[in-house]
Structures are given as C-alpha cells and as structure tokens.
Amino acid sequence: MANNISILSIKDTNSIKDPRVKAVAEQMLNVVKVSTEKAYAAAVRPNEFKLPADRNSLEQVLSRNLQRKSADKRASMANKALALAKRPAAERIRDYGQQLGQINLASPNSVATELRKLPVAAEIKTSVEYLNSISRKLNTHVIVPQYVVLNPVFVNPNIFRAQQAKDELEFRLHQVLCVRETQPIGGSDEIALGGMAIDAEMNTIPIPEQFVGSFSDSGVAKNYLPPQQFFSPKINLRAGNSWPKEYIVTMTMAEKDGSGFSRFLVELWSSLKTEITTAVATAVGAGVGAALGSIIPGVGSIIGAAVGAAIGAFVDWLTKTFGDDVFDPVSVAIVIPSLGHLWDGRAESSAQYATFTGYGGEYRLTYDWRRTFEAPPPQLQTRRLTGKAMMYALDHEYTGRNPQRTVEHAINLPLTALGTNYDLNLPPLGVGGEVRLEARVTATLMDVSSGRIRVQGELLLFEGDSESSNDLDGRQPVDFILAPNESRSVSVVVRNTDEGGDVGEVKFELTNSI
Template identity: 35%
Template sequence: MVDNTSQIVTDISHAKVKAVAERVVQELRLAADKVAAHHAEPARYPMPEDKDAAEHLLAQRFDRLSDDKKKRAADAVVADLKDVAGRARRLGDLARVDLRSPASVDAQIRRMPFPERLKFPADELKKLPFLLPEELQAGAGTAAAPSALHKLELRIHSVKCLAETSELGSDEISLAGTSVDENGDALKISPFDVRSFDDGDVKTYAPPKQFHWFNLDEGGTTYPKSYFVTLVLAETDFGGLATYVDRLLDMVRTKVATYLAAAVGGAIGASGGVLGVLIGMAVGAAVGWAFDQLKGIVEDDVFAPVTLSTVIPALTGRWNGKPETAAASAEYRGFGGHYRVTYTWRMFN
C-alpha cells in the first residue's frame, strides 16, 4: 500500500518552477509599486485603463490603509524607484517595466520575451524524484490494499486564539478559502463566522466541520492526484478579503500555468498527475510569498493565508494506514494576534 502525503505548502522543490513562481510574485510586487507610486504622484504614475489589471485589485486593498500608512508606503516606493541600479539587480529584465506608462504591468511584460534562464526541457516535469517522497515513488508494497474510498474532505476541528489582535475589543473571526482540485479547477469557499475571540478562547467543532470536499473519481484515473485548500482567516470587519484572495489566487494560477508553458516551449497538456502536484505547489507557495511581498504596501492588518495540500496515489491510499490524517495545525500571526486552526484530511465514501 502506498501512503498519501500531506503538508503545508511553503516552498517548491523544482528550482526552475520555483523561479517561475518567484517571477509571478515579482510582477505582483511591481503592480503594487505602481499603486503606491500613483498615490504619491497620480499624474506621473497613471493607473491602467484595464479594470481587470492587478493594479486595480491591489488598489482596493491599498485604499483600506490609513492615510499615514498610505503615505509611508508611497514614499518608500518612490524612493526605491530612484535606485535604478538596485532595482535592475533585484528585478533583472523586469526592471524594464515602466511604471509611468498607462499600460498595466502585465501588458508590458507580455510584450517582453520570456527569459531564457527560466526555460527547461518538458521531460523534467515528468520526473518524480524532485517532487514526491520515496514511498510514493516506490509503488505499492506487499500489504493487502484496503477498500477504495471515493471522497476527500478537509475538516476543521478547532480555532484557538492564543493572543487576540491589537484591535480594540474582541476579535470577530471568520474563515474562508479557495480550493484547487486535480484538474486545476478552483472554487471559492464562502466565508463563515467562527466566533468572537479574546485571549485563550477556543471554538471546537464536534463533530469536525467539513470545510471542503473533493470527488476523487473526477479527473480520470491518472494518479497521483493532488488537492489544495487555501485557508483565509480574518477579522470579519476586514471586508472583501475572501474575494481578494480568490482573485489573487486566480491571477497567480493563470500566470504560473502560462509561464510553465513558455518555460517548456509549448502547451503543458493536462494538469493532472505529477504535473498537477507541481502546479498546485507552485500556486500555493506563490500566494503565500505574494502576501509577504505585498505586506505594508497593499496589506495591513491581514493574516497571510495558509495553503494545505494532500497527494492521493490511489483510491486505496491511506495516511499511515488510516483514512484520516493525524490532527495538524495552521498558525496565523499578525498585528499582535496569534491564532491556531487545527484540521485533518479524511477519505470517505
């Protein structure tokens, strides 16, 4: 029997794919720079006419900052723009993007050739060793296979406030998210209120709350299959955060797939199997990196989302012989607060 695997996505093991994801994050950072620079000098740094551009999505978050924080962010970006040599070293070919242009960052980059340094043979995407643990590469063992299970769910067991945020009064916490299945299809998971929290408070779900579920029979019989859920924890009055993360995730996923196709010199085909695992990891890691890069420019008092993943090698797969993982936790720290979400993955019928 081959074991399922699960993890919190924080990195990408394939160096070239990691570089592709880092480029996507750099582009989002450039769009955020444009938003901040526009706040300082609107005529010099005009916003793009394309309302679907990343700049407009990021501007919605920037507008929620206090006037003082907007000014600090704008001043920092304008000062950085004067360091032409430093930006060239840090950004490489992306330093050619002109934030004074009315064209969006994305539109300008699409007119640039794809960097040779990011290209690699397509066959590398089919190699397992850089991607999966040894037990998943080795194939089935000698133990008798358990019965097939056709559904997968992520279950929330509890949400604990280890330290409430620096906001006045109790924290009104909600939980939302997005999911990506074995085909790369994404769904928005609507927010729900958890409870009002003070230091030490815990919301326990008994039985555990189903946050999202997947049909393991979808996407054909190509294995392994990978599944990703991004958990977004926020104070309820932050408003629109779940929608923002959903749109940001969609932008990242689209760019990652487009750039991987460019990196290997053509269409990358179906996104299931090993390729699906790799793309999902790239997207999950890039979203986390993007929040870190955008902190202080278009974000303020927001917990960075956490992306969880599991890889299912077969319908008979188990985690250490069991249909449910051991309880694990996702940690959220920010603006004086610390929350812990305890969860499990479970296969069932």
C-alpha cells in the same frame, strides 16, 4: 515515500524544492511586488503610473485592496510605493532581476504583460517533458521534503459499488484556538476564514469567507463538533485519469473588521494562478491560452504549489514593506497515491495544525482530511483467524533445576473491520516464580478485497524477584501475513539479553479462513 499519503505545508518560495518551479514562483513573486509598486503609486500619480483596464489584472486587484484602507493608511502606502518605484534602475535590477528591474511602469499594460514581451529567462525555461517528469510527484520532487503518513493501508477500489454519491475528499475544521490575541487590544477579535483550493486537473474551488467567532482572550477556542467541512463542493477523487492525485488548499484568516483582506487574497490567488499558468505555458513554448492541463497532466498541483508559495512570500513582504498588518496565509497539500489508499486503515487523517500570525496575534487551526467512499459489497465475507498459539517459557537456574512450562491457547477470532487491531488475548505465562512471558499480539484485516491478515506485535520476557516483576530483560517482534485460506506455522523466540539463559517461545499455528 511515493507509496505513502503525504501531507505537506507551503509557507513561501523556500518551500519549493524543484529549481524550475521555484524560479517560476520567485519570478511571479517579483511580478506581484513590482505590480504593487505600480498600483499603489498610481493612487498619487495616476498620469504617471497607468493601470491596465483588465479588472482581473494584478494591478487592479492590488489597487482595490489599497482603496479599502483608511485615508491616512492609503496615503502612507501609496507614498512608500512611489518612493520604491522611483528608485534608480540599478537598485531595482538588484531587487527584481535584469528583466523586471527595467519594466516600464508608465505603460498602460500590466507588468506581467510587459514581461511576456521579453525573452523567457534562462532559469525558468523548461520543457513539457521535464514538467511531465515531475508532475504528480509533489511530495518527492516539487515541495521540500517534510513528513508522510506512514503505514498506509491499501484497499482495492474495484470492491466499491457503483455509487450515487461520489468518492470524495473532505477538508474538515476541528478547532480554531486563540494562542495570542491581536494587539492593540480593542475588544474581542472577530475572526473569519476563507481561501481557495486547486486540484491536479487545475479546477479551482473558491472558499468564501466564513465567520469563525469572537475571541476575547488567549486560550479561547472555537470547537467544531462534529468537524465542519471547510468548502463545498468536496473534491471528487474520481476526476482525472491517473494517479497519484494532489490537492492544495490555501487558507486565509482575517479580522472581520471590514478590511476585505480575505476577499483581496482570493482575488490575488485567482489572478496569480492565471499569470503563473501563462508563465509555465510560455516557459515550455506552449504559448498563451494553451490547454496546459491536457499537455501536462497533473500540472495543476505544480501551479497550485507555486501560487501558494508566491502568495505566502508576498504577504510577508507586504507586511514588512508597507506595515500592512495582516495574517499570513497558509497553504497545505495532500498527495494520495491511489483511490485505494487510507490512513492506517482509517478514512480520516490524524489531526494537522496550521498557524496564522499577524496583527501581533497568533491563531492555531486544527484540521484533518477525510476520505468518503462506498462500503464494500454485501457479499464480502468476514475473515476469521483460527488455530492455536503454544507458549513456552524456561527459567534458567544456575543450580540446574531450570523449571519450564508450556500452555496452549485456542484462537478463533473474527475480523470484521478494516484496519482494526484485534487482540489475540494470550494470557501471560509465568514459570519458576521469577520469569514471565507476555505475547502482546494483534491481528489486522489489511485489505478487504484480497482478505490478507497481518499478525503483529511483540514477545516480552520479564525476570525478577517474582513472576509479577516489571524488569524487562528481552523483547522480540512478531510480524507475519497470511493470505486467504493460508495456514502457517511460525515460531518466535525471545531470550533474556540482560542476565541468564531464560527463554520464551510462542509457536503460532494459524489459518486465515472465512
């Protein structure tokens, strides 16, 4: 898995595999919950619940979100928060743990600041060495295993020319589909997208809210032709000194109704990233304000995963607890092992999907990732596969006649494009009026720097009432690699495994030349 390009989804704290990272995400989730109680309760009891002065604190961010609500909604949410904040200490400890359950909500300090005054919780305490051991291992150690893009093709990055444009990674939108319109129906849904992105060096890219379109009914789609880059600047793949590199994008969807929820999530994301970074620094004993990225290279993606998990879980809690009907955010991650890795020889990943639910509705976003890089140098020469394929087939007859046939085909095949499957175009070979041998074989230029060619496919043996029969009775894979200027002789035999002794063989005598 470590050598594949992985595309991952982060829904909530259950998406986190590593126990230390999960503990940080869950503690920060509880910090946001307690901060919400304090911020919302302050709307009705400002003298009892004092907000911190810092505009970027979680409480201030949450308070601004509350102020955007209607008066009735604001009062309902504030009174609910007050009731939660006034619960007995035993209930709060049950829900938020020993430390957070006893935080003084009357303090003018933020909840996160008050928590930092206490000893680091045992389940969170860790070391620089431990985090270094899991950094740049998002797909194998940090996030719950999902799936990977198989059969990546490696391209030696040394073939790339010095560039005017950087090697970059794009996140592209293909379609937004209304699966189910929001309820209650009050005209068209006015949908907008926004979010944040973070790379392994802890650089943050804010994604301003952008209008997607009006959706009048289920099944209506907004198509982006050509695909649209979701944010700018693009991710610079050459930033940072080590591989693999990991990138996380958190997407927010909102109805364009003036609620400001997308803006709230961006502010929350930024504030929570700061708090989680501080929590991680404290957990390893580095202290507040430490240059964590230089101490633990690759920690940015760990923090990004924790932020995405905490925000996803928080929005779900916010909806259930306060009836704040919003679309759940979606976080996705990508792990690229090296500058030379592509998707099956292509610069674009396959289409991926993100589902947003909220307001009683559901929308599906189709996206992909795309690599941009400089073309190979002009002096790179096209590889050519030359030689011959000798096909032999035998129709076994119980009468002892056993008709057989041999045909030779010349091969002279230029390979000009990386990752493209070039068909050897070997015609089927029939014999005895009953047997047919097919060689479905292609050649692929695997690596434009070393010039390796992969020959792969399969032999199929059919037997029936005629040579045109589709009764498949035997198959055998073909798979071998030729280095530049290498000549190889490879024989592959396929037998009738269903009935009789019919047999087919292809002997390849091939050279990988210029």
